[in-house]
Amino acid sequence: VLSENQARFYMAQLLLALSYLHSKRILHRDVKPDNILLVPDGYIKLTDMGISADMKDKDYCTSLSGTHGYMAPELYASGHRHGTPSDWFSSGIVLHEFVVGSRPFDHHRLQKWAQISSANSQDAKAYATEKLGLATLQTSKCNSASCKDFISALLTLDHRDRLGSAGELSEILEHSFFDGLDVQAVERRALKAPFLPNTSKANVDTGIDDIEEAFGGNNRNAAKTIPTKDQIKFEGYELNNRIDSGPQNHGDDNESLILNKKPAADIPTIPTTDTATASQS
Secondary structure (H helix, E strand, O other): OOOHHHHHHHHHHHHHHHHHHHHOOEEOOOOOHHHEEEOOOOOEEEOOOOOOEEOOOOOOEOOOOOOOOOOOHHHHOOOOOEOHHHHHHHHHHHHHHHHHOOOOOOHHHHHHHHHHHOOOHHHHHHHHHHHOOOHHHHOOOOOOHHHHHHHHHHOOOOHHHOOOOOOHHHHHHOOHHHOOOOHHHHHOOOOOOOOOOOOOOOOOOOOHHHHHHHOOOOOOOOOOOOOHHHHHHHOOOOOOOOOOOHHHHOOOOOOOOOOOOOOHHHOOOOOOOOOOOOOOO
16 A cells, blocks of 8 residues: 555546646546556556547447556446546555555456446446445545545546546646645656665566466466367467456457467467367357
8 A cells, every 4th residue: 555645646647647638638448557657757657558449430439448446437337438537546446555555446346337328227236335335445544635635536337427527737737736746746746756666687577487376377387288178179270379367358359368478479378180289268
């Protein structure tokens, strides 16, 4: 969990980065901590534009794109349209995670709210009060009133009323949460960062064990061969190293996130007379 001063420093940069993208008519659509990198001078870089959307020729997006837990509720609505307010919502999730240590919403409940709100606004309001309150944040004694209010404003369920939906960045930075922070100095990278990463050693978890676990466990000493009777089942397939991870892969151009992609000649095959294959779903 970060202090409010630390979170404010990083949040200002995240919002500046998103505002720059928006000024170029680009939606990021996958704002989350995984895509925020800390560089040697202690400032951040917003990365992974894999499912970003070029908005030069349109006013909104209609595809379901993002990562569950960070996606704005309007993306779950039938026949939905989303724009820049969806990025602001995701940044609110990130800030909540910074200062509280967890995400505020179960995405299934956001989906349910979106379905209800399209049919009955009163029922949606009641559901939001019961299931989508920010109880952990509001009862926290570690966060200021301005921080709580700022996060709540970014996480307004109705995108039309969300902070930033009208005035974009200028409206957001006017919030009292940023009182005392020289945002222009942050933009010039003139302020001393609250933390400097140790760049003399690897400090990133590659997550290789998670990937191995997803494909049947992480026993590195497991047998490498498959019985012939089982290999026959894969006859006619090709080995595809693509790993799909849900809605975040369904961008406007339907590109998929590909990990460890290699030329076919470099991919080892299981020793048989025919090419062994695996289909990932």
